[in-house]
Amino acid sequence: MHGGPTGHSNSALDLEKAFFTSRGIGVIDVNYGGSTGYGRAYRDRLRGQWGVVDVEDTVAAAEWLAAEGLADPARIAVRGGSAGGWTVMAACCRSSVFAGGVSYYGVSALAALNAATHDFESRYTEWLVGPEDPALYASREPLALADGVTCPMLLLQGLDDPVVPPSQSSAFADALSERGVACTYLSFEGESHGFRRMETRTAALAAELAFYQQVFGMY
Secondary structure, three states, rough: OOOOOOOOOOOOOOOOHHHHOOOOOOOOOOOOOOOOOOOHHHHHHHHHHHHHEEEEHHHHHHHHHHHOOOOOOOOEEEEEHHHHHHHHHHHHHHHOOOOEEEEEEEOOOHHHHHHHHHHOOOOOOHHHOOOOOHHHHHHHOOHHHHHHHHOOOOEHHHHHHHOOOOHHHHHHHHHHHHHOOEEEEEEEOOOOOOOOHHHHHHHHHHHHHHHHHHHHOOO
């Protein structure tokens, strides 16, 4: 799942994806409703519907892969970073189609994000979800819907992230642990919103691959 959330995935060479495909793991990029590149009407599908349209399109893509025989329905995971991490967590809250979820510095709670994120995106959630309202936010945000998660999850977070504070990942990890859901939370000192250090990126990919090997039964 790409970030943004009004971002876009393309078919250009991506060595991170090649890391997984070279190890026998197929990858599908989902340009869910709201993604750029398909016109204003398509992007406006996400207006007020973040946590709904992106999740529904993600689940539909996974179900289509299974129906077409392109993926083992018992071995499909969902991964993403930032806004894509929100979609990962929300999809795992709302669906049982995934064997596991991997979130990189994802958003789990809207009011907390509004209070702590950087100025450039300070009013973004009003377009994506709506004006701050406890009931509305609770109906969308993964932290409030954590009871719905049944699959293992891996959460990775930079501790110096000014865009999505570490508390977004750690609070969701705590909520899953309290419910007895398998969850690994890995934090990285000195990393911001998007990992930069080679040692961090290496450790994160190694942890992610090990996670898939476990949940897919690849050993």
